[in-house]
Amino acid sequence: NAGVTQTPKFRVLKTGQSMTLLCAQDMNHEYMYWYRQDPGMGLRLIHYSVGEGTTAKGEVPDGYNVSRLKKQNFLLGLESAAPSQTSVYFCASRPPPDTGELFFGEGSRLTVL
Amino acid sequence: GQNIDQPTEMTATEGAIVQINCTYQTSGFNGLFWYQQHAGEAPTFLSYNVLDGLEEKGRFSSFLSRSKGYSYLLLKELQMKDSASYLCAVRDSNYQLIWGAGTKLIIKP
Numbered sequence: 001n002a003g004v005t006q007t008p009k010f011r012v013l014k015t016g017q018s019m020t021l022l023c024a025q026d027m028n029h030e031y032m033y034w035y036r037q038d039p040g041m042g043l044r045l046i047h048y049s050v051g052e053g054t055t056a057k058g059e060v061p062d063g064y065n066v067s068r069l070k071k072q073n074f075l076l077g078l079e080s081a082a083p084s085q086t087s088v089y090f091c092a093s094r095p096p097p098d099t100g101e102l103f104f105g106e107g108s109r110l111t112v113l
Numbered sequence: 114g115q116n117i118d119q120p121t122e123m124t125a126t127e128g129a130i131v132q133i134n135c136t137y138q139t140s141g142f143n144g145l146f147w148y149q150q151h152a153g154e155a156p157t158f159l160s161y162n163v164l165d166g167l168e169e170k171g172r173f174s175s176f177l178s179r180s181k182g183y184s185y186l187l188l189k190e191l192q193m194k195d196s197a198s199y200l201c202a203v204r205d206s207n208y209q210l211i212w213g214a215g216t217k218l219i220i221k222p
Contacts, residue, residue: 042117042200042212043156058209090155100144100163100204104155 002026006091006105013081013112021076021108023091031094032074033058033102034066036087043090049074081112115139117213119201124219125191133186133199133216141206147175147186148200150215156200159186188218196220 004025013019023032030051035043045058047066055066063085065077074093078085088109092102116138125131137145144163148156162168162177162184174187186199198215205211 040121040214042202042214043210044212045209098208100146100161101158102148102156102210104157106155107153 004091004093004103004105006089006108008108009106010109011111013078013110015082015112017081017112018077018079019081019110020078021089021091021110023074023076023093023105024072025074025091025093025103026072027093027095027103028071029093029095029103030071031096032068033092034064034074034076035090035092036060037090037107038087046076046089078110081110083112086110086112115203115205115211117201117203117211119199119213119216121214122217122219124221125188127191127193127220127222129191130187130189131191131218133188133201133218135184135186135201135213137182137184137201137203137211137213139203139205139211142179143204143206143208145175145177145184146202146204146210147173147184148202149197150200151197159199191220193220193222 033048034046049068052071091105119135147159150156160175167176172189177184200215201213202210
């Protein structure tokens with residue numbers, strides 16, 4: 001049982017380049033989330049989805065787009081990367097009913113030069 | 114604004130007890146969570162409090178006082194593997210999690 005899998009684990013981009021982070025979960029969870037984690041700060045929610053075909057903005061959505069075409073996958077896109085987007089990105093999922101527990105992927109470390 | 118405060122770093126001795134505090138100011142309250150995060154790894158769920166009082170789970174316990182906007186995580190019989198960051202998070206009135214910056218716990222032999 002893989003749980004929540006993120007690809008790629010590491011990526012270096014140049015300013016202005018685009019890329020997509022893939023999150024895949026095999027637990028049949030409805031809710032999926034993308035967070036970023038920066039030193040000295042709490043996890044910040046970028047976008048989330050409450051089910052296939054739905055997405056919503058979180059606390060820091062600017063510069064990112066998402067898609068949830070299949071229930072098991074949640075994609076995070078950067079159309080034109082900026083150095084401020086250098087961060088560790090975590091995907092998480094949870095089932096209904098809400099037990100409060102989030103299941104996190106291993107993280108994707110992105111550096112934008 | 115919404116705010117979660119917890120100490121940046123704490124040090125404790127193997128075998129001892131440590132208490133990590135968390136205070137919060139949020140728009141609404143729908144539960145408080147504690148997660149453990151080892152360096153370079155993903156956060157993993159430790160506990161969930163929605164009512165006042167103490168929840169015990171093995172060596173770890175979590176306490177909540179909603180009237181004081183306060184929680185603590187108590188770790189007993191500390192082991193070297195407990196060296197990690199401990200994240201406090203509160204679910205607000207919109208059912209979104211607001212996260213603290215985490216407390217880095219260093220265990221010394």
